[in-house]
Amino acid sequence: MHEGELALExxxxxxxxxxxxxxxxxxPLRPVSTTGTVNRIIRVGDALVARFPIVGASVDELVREAAALDEFAASSPFPAPRSYGTASASEEFDSAWAVQxxxxGDVADPERSATSEQLAHDLVALISALRCVDVRGRVFDGRGRGGSLGDHDEWVATCLMRSEHLVDTARAARLWAALRELPSADTAVMSHRDLTPFNLLIAEHEGATRLAGVLDGGDFGPADPALDLVAAWHLFDAPVRxxxxxxxxxxxxxxxxxxxxxxxxxxGLGWYYARSNPAMSALGISTVERVLADAELSALVD
Structure with a gap:
């Protein structure tokens, strides 16, 4: 999926x-096939999982991630992984790695979950609980999404250029031009920062799809309050949103x-993972289509 991937037998x-x-x-160790794009996953017995970075990470990064992971697990009303320990890079594997x-649970599906009202209510409970966590004076750290929309103009332009065969890029460009002018958030709240379907575990309970767990809380931190709302667009149709x-x-x-x-x-998902991770690519395309089809957003550009 990425240049310079680390091999691991x-x-x-x-x-x-x-x-x-x-x-x-x-x-017993069991490799786990996932749609993840950052780590190779190996199940360790029934209770643990080892995560080996695909492109490498420092031990300081993973120690920071472990602290965020534990803070997220303590804050989430739904089960979430906790850190078991980290390991430094070695001659055999040139990256730090971790066990959690x-x-x-089963990974949420953006098609099958599109009309799940109970899952939407569970996500409301999750997002609301995270927003109540004290930021303790922390601010957005500048990594990835969660700051200013305009900071991502160059990346969006690249993605639009690469996506002409996948989505209506002309319409997407007009909509981005309108949305990037929105005022930034006055204050940050604690945010998962990557609430995609592949980080949400579900289970059937009494005939309803429920949220069973939340993965990848290692970036838990202050960000734009709007950031965790991406889950609404990745997962649900308009009535459930x-x-x-x-x-x-x-x-x-x-x-x-x-x-x-x-x-x-x-x-960024549609074109980048078109060959290496079809499920991730499909998620990107379906989310773009949902955003472009929204009547309220369309009014901003039509």
């Missing part, structure tokens, strides 16, 4: 895990910024 992974965590020596607790809007109660500018963050993210 199963036997090497077993050696690394046993050396760093002797108590796990001999525990395992959370059961209204449940998110009514439950979270954003003003119009915040709601529209949520659509802008979803558009920015989705435009």
């Amino acid at each position: 199963p036997g090497v992974a077993a050696q690394l895990i046993a050396r760093r965590f002797p108590e796990l020596r001999g525990v 607790t395992w959370i059961e 209204r449940i998110i809007r009514a439950g979270v109660c954003p003003d119009d500018a915040e709601w529209h910024r949520g659509a802008a963050w979803a558009l920015q993210q989705a435009l």
Whole structure:
């Protein structure tokens, strides 16, 4: 999926895990096939999972991520992984890596979950709970999405150029031009920062689709309150998106910024992962189409 990916043989992974965590020596290991784009995932017994970065990470990065992961798990009303430990790079694997607790559930599907009202209510509960966490004087750290929309103009332009065969790029360009002029958030709130379907685990309960867990909380931190609203656009059709809007109660500018963050993210997924990760690419295309089809947003450019 990326240039410079690190190779990792199963036997090497077993050696690394046993050396760093002797108590796990001999525990069954099972590679897990996922749509993830950052880590190779290996199940360690029934309770743990090892995450080996695909393009490398420093131990300082993973220690920071572990602290954020534990803060997120303590703040989320739904199950989330906690850090078990980190390991430094070695001759066998030129990156730091980590072990976390395992959370059961099926990955949410942007098509099958599109009309799930109970899942929307669960996401309202999640987003609302995260917003109540004290930022403790912290501000947006400048990494990725969550600051100023205009900072992403160059990336969006690149994505539009690469996506002409996938989506209506002329319309997407007009909409981005309108949305990027929205006022930025006055204050930041604590945010998961990547509430895509592949980070949301679901389970069926009494005939309804419920949120069973939330993955990848390692970027938990202050950001634009609109950022976690991307989940509404990635997952739901228009009627169910209204449940998110009514439950979270954003003003119009915040709601529209949520659509802008979803558009920015989705435009990068479609073309970039077209061959290497078809499921991620399909998510990007479907989200762009949802944003472009929204009547309220269309009024901004028609």
